[in-house]
Amino acid sequence: MAHIQARKGKNGKANYRVQVRLKGHPTQTATFARKTDAQKWASQIESAIREGRHFRTSEAKRHTLGEAVDRYLRDVMPTKPKQAVDQTRQLKWWKSEIGDYTLADCTPALIAECRDKLGRGLTRKKIPRSPATVTRYLSALSHLFTIATQEWGWIETSPISRVRKPKEPRGRVRFLSSDERERLLKACQESPNSFLYVVVVLALGTGMRRGEIMTLRWPDVDLMQGRITLHQTKNDERRVIPLTGHPLSVLRDFSKIQRLDTDLLFPGKRLGKTMDLRAPWEAALKKAEIDDFVFHDLRHSAASELAMGGASLAEIAEVLGHKTLQMVKRYSHLSEAHTAGVVSKMNDRIFGRG
Secondary structure: OEEEEEEEOOOOOEEEEEEEOOOOOOOEEEEEOOHHHHHHHHHHHHHHHHHOOHHHHHHHHHOEHHHHHHHHHHHOHHHOOOOHHHHHHHHHHHHHHHOOOEHHHOOHHHHHHHHHHHHHOEOOOOOEOOHHHHHHHHHHHHHHHHHHHHOOOOOOOOHHHHOOOOOOOOOOOOOOOHHHHHHHHHHHHOOOOOOHHHHHHHHHHHOOOHHHHHOOEHHHEEOOOOEEEEOOOOOOOOEEEEOOHHHHHHHHHHHOOOOOOOOEOOEOOOOOOEOOOHHHHHHHHHHHOOOOOOOOHHHHHHHHHHHHOOOOHHHHHHHHOOOOOHHHHHHHHHHHHHHHHHHHHHHHHHHOOO
């Protein structure tokens, strides 16, 4: 309920002091030269308090983006160890650019201006930032605003929701031809690094990510049942990988020479660390005369073989560990022949052979 009191100032002119008191909320006070302004303000404040808008607006004016970044890095980032390095760098960039602005002043227009500056900038490797990189910077800031809205009560809505993300190119699909695959496997077998061939066979035969392969431990490998259990994945979900055929045979032979001082399949020179295969891998690519190919493309090669072998998109997503079909739609054209065959069989059953 509002209470308006007429008072006389030092200059002899009248002013109006208004207080808004609502049970369960702190008293709000302001002074105006005209009574009509005092009444209007009181009405607006009462409505805002009842609708839960007033205090969030006040908080948004009280806290800067820099404060929000500091609190996020202190309280939230420790719960995201996999993204900690990259997102800490991204949020510190936002702090350096607009950290002095209050959250109320972090408008969509201001963030869009920073987005465009990001797009024109260079990475630490002195190459232009890709649209995907800019999107990741926006995503890191978006989650900060989500936490500030839902948990801290510092803002009412996230300004990111009105900022357009840069358009990203279609996902890369580079996979090995049969000839390239033979040359690469031969080069890996001849590599002085005894781990490289096993790692590449696992990547091609299972579609696992490099990080998933390199952090494998023997207790997670069941050579009798022919399966690998991944406890830590990109999606934070446990995944069981079937292990059959040549990859299973290679891994059984490899298990005979495992080290006794660690349970890692591919340990490095330092105890507890995994082997760095970057140099042997690049040497094998060069020897096999394969260009424009990175390790992650082995995963694309596995998915492409699944598609050409007749696996559905849902089955490919299950093997690769994708939560949605969006990431595997890039392989849909490879399974068109299989799809046509399925439709043909259906028509044969319905109408008979023509």
